[in-house]
Amino acid sequence: MTDTIFDERWQVSPRSLYLPSCSGGTAKRRIQLSNPASWIVENTSTSLPLPLLHYVSPSSWPSTTSLIVGPNFTTNLLPSYPAKASSPILSGDLSNRKLVELSFTSTLTSRNPARPRQYFTDGSLYFLNTPSHAIGHVCALARVTSNPDSFIFMGGDAWRYAGELRSSRYLPLPKEIMPHPFTSCPTSPCPSSLFATVLRDGDEMKPFYEPRGEGVLVHHDQDEATSMIEKLQELDPREDVLMAAAHDETLLDVVDFFPERANDFVKKGWVKQTRWKSLMDFAEAAGWKGEIQGRRDWPKPASA
Secondary structure, three states, rough: OOOEEEEEOHHHOHHHHHHOOOOOOOOOOOOOOOOHHHHHHOOOOOOOOOOOOOOHHHHHHOOOOOOOOOOOHHHHHOEEEEOOOOOOEEHHHHHOOOEEEEEEEEEEEOOOOOOOOOOOOOOOOOEOOOOOOOOOEEEEEEEEOOOOOEEEEEEEEEOHHHHHOOEEEEOOOOEEEEOOOOOOOOOOEHHHHHOOOHHHHHHOOOOOOHHHHHEEEEEEEEHHHHHHHHHHOOOOOOEEEEEEEEEHHOOOOOOOOOOOOOOOOHHHHHHHOOOOOHHHHHHHOOOOOOOOOOOOOOOOOOOO
16 A cells, blocks of 8 residues: 555545555645656656556546446446545546446355356457455456467456465465576576465465455455455466456566567466566565565655
């Protein structure tokens, strides 16, 4: 979490979007953009500060772009702000834009196989109903190659850190981890014994973290979030599925950014390169004294 709102229209944003700081206060700093974030991405080579770019108004995108949401979005979140003070949606976000609220026959949980919703008729894009993080939250599965098939799973906020997804009974922590999570060296393996003290319940088949929040609710339904992650873990061992979540910084030094394409991620080995990269966050606990490749020092929240 950060105590900065990075949105070109923060002055009129609903109060529900004022993210609390880690110290328990409300957002203190504001960054005003001279151009919408979409313009910056399209017209410049500027890298936006990723921890700050959390909420960008859909109004900055072409009106021909539909806004796709999951079940109960309309009932719970509309009318938009300011007509409904508790809504996180601004009235301008939906102006002259098609709102598509998907219907599903089931919700993805560990107890439920959950049938995905095919969006087109050619098998190229599927949606999954994943409302545990937020009402209307969906995940998407895009086919990026065929013969052989490969997919990118866009998890949104289904998990917020790779340590919530891994390890699992489908993908236990291997005895030797390659590439090395601290150095990214592809030829020098890292022994899993280094992480014995940070395993949850000492179990190499449990994720390092549970999706829980201390003081701040990270998910709309945290129990269901845990159950949903357990189901997604079944996909995780596959080499032909790239699991991508919105806040997963382990992807940053591996994947190619727009306008480059991601279709050849299997050939480029992105899955193996990123799978255990989050273990770099345990370097100090493992007694590592050297440089940590890929570690980022995100801005610390200001005190209240």
